[in-house]
Amino acid sequence: KAGVTQTPRYLIKTRGQQVTLSCSPISGHRSVSWYQQTPGQGLQFLFEYFSETQRNKGNFPGRFSGRQFSNSRSEMNVSTLELGDSALYLCASSLEQAGGSDTQYFGPGTRLTVL
C-alpha cells in the first residue's frame, strides 16, 4: 500500500498570503489529522477530519482551516500568513479514528517558510 503523501513538500510564501496544503491518506483510511511541528512548540494538533466532517480541533486561530473530500483526501488552508506560521505541517491518517488504539500513519510533511 502507498503511504500518506503530502504536496507540496516545500513552500515559500510571504506574509499576508494564503496557502493550501494537500494530503492523501492511505487507501481505506477515513480519518485525517493535521499537525504543526516547530522547534519551539513541538508537535501541535490542528484538527482531525473523519468522513468529511471536522471531528476535533486544536487551539489554533481561525486562519487555519481544513476540509476533507469524499475520497478522504484532505486539504488545509492558512490565510493571512504570519512569520510564526513557518513550520513543518504533518498529515496523518488512520483507519477508523485518530483517537483510541488506532495507529496514525504520518506523511513526510510540507515545509512552509513565510518570509
Add this chain to the structure above:
Amino acid sequence: GNSVTQMEGPVTLSEEAFLTINCTYTATGYPSLFWYVQYPGEGLQLLLKATKADDKGSNKGFEATYRKETTSFHLEKGSVQVSDSAVYFCAFNTNAGKSTFGDGTTLTVKP
C-alpha cells in the same frame, strides 16, 4: 488538561549503551500510549504502542510498559546503534479522538 512530559534532550550515547527515555502523561480515562520515531527529513512513524495497563509494546529491540499506577510509558533499549539516532515522541490517544504528543527527545548515538 491532557499533557505528555518527556525527558528533555538531547541525549547522547555511545553505541551498545543502554537507553531510557522517560515519559509520563496526564489524561482522563484510559488512553492508548504510543512511541513514535522521526528520522531526519521524514515524518513520524510508529515505533511501538500499548493499549491497556501492564501491556508491553516492543519493536526493533525497543520496549515500553504501560504503567497506569505511575502514568508512565518509559522507552528502553538494551543496546543502541548508530542507526537509532532520531527524535522520539511519546504520545497518547483518548476516546475523544485527539492525540497529544510530548515535545520529543533527540537521541544521538556515537560509534
